[in-house]
Amino acid sequence: MRDGAWRTMLGLGGALSLGVAAAWWATAGFRAITYDGARAAAIAEAPVQVPDVPLQTANGEVLRPFAAGDATRDGAVTIVDFISTRCPTVCVAQGEVFRQLQDSIAARGLTGRVQLLSVSFDPDDDSGYLRGFEETRRLQAQRWRIARVDGAERETLLQRFGIVVVRDPQGGWRHNAALHVVDARGALVRILAVEEGVEALRVATVLSAERLVRR
């Protein structure tokens, strides 16, 4: 009888251990229950280097914003978001956050130290759409750029940032929106929710100040 109870307890203990192990796997080490949560937690713990892919602006200029120590960036910290210029929902919210951040960067004298970059993942976004976005959102080129990424580099970039793009039935795109802070050496160091614009700017400011001190 006592022997039986011992085995039952062992069985229950085994089941519980296996269940807890599965939960650990499912939640990426008890860190998150969503893909986005896990992605943000992983990046905060271990930043990843963003591949140095070329991006095209509306006027055909090629940006390489993720090259370590790239001249076009002057060692600035970049807050990156991913958009489609015709996405009616979450991209509008992102655009509004970026517009406010652009104002804050100007007001706090952070121009050249912190910059904003909207990357269009939409293959249909041609120069005309990018220019339209620049005009309606009143982008100030020294603070906020928009560029698109093409072909195989698009997949590489989206994958490294952890962006999942889904086609919706209306023919548009949906994606997991967020604010991505990339330091001056092209490392993705933080991922924040769209509504955490203030925090993103704080992180970027601190990073850019660290850069200045190191100089």
Add this chain to the structure above:
Amino acid sequence: MNARSLLARGLTASGETAHADRDGLRRVVALSGAALVIGMMVPASRAMLEATMTRHMLVQLPLMLVAGSAMACGIPASVRARVAPFNAGGAAGMLLALLLSACVMVPRVLDAAVASVSADLMKGLCLIIAGAALQLSWQAAGQLGQAFAVGNACWMLGAVGLMLREAPTRICASYLEGDQQRAGLGLVLVAALTGGTWLWGIRREWWLVMPKAQAPENAARGEGALLG
């Protein structure tokens, strides 16, 4: 869930069928389970079953569980006898099945399964083990244990379903809102259907689950019946 429980009951119940026939049937069921798993892991069917959250959660996940149960039918009696002492009253198996099936409903797991084959295999393994654990435990659990498991599964499915249905944003990066809401509604319906079917199944023996408190001799007899 109901199909599985019926399957589990039907195949473990000592019916009038001859031993050899039953062993043959068990083997066929186990092989069908394995075939179902392989069929679902073929890239084309995997893409089809995971194209929407509704299919993913309401078709693929339950089928994997059923396949796991079916495969467990092939476990020989000698192995069952050796496992049984560790699974008294089916408690360990039921616990394992509940925990593992809860894990695969974590939104991150659904996204990871869509994005990577290895995560999908891990998810499938969880469900196969859960299904097998249920098959090995269902009979042993008795009606009280079954009531506990079904009740837990119902609230879990219902809660996940309502969460998906009411969430103001997309929970999974791979799926759209409308799909998420349909999947949520589907889970709530599955919860209701599971509970309803189980209650219907025990409609003649409901008093076994709830022994009468005011009649000690009845209660004692009821408990004896449950444990025996």
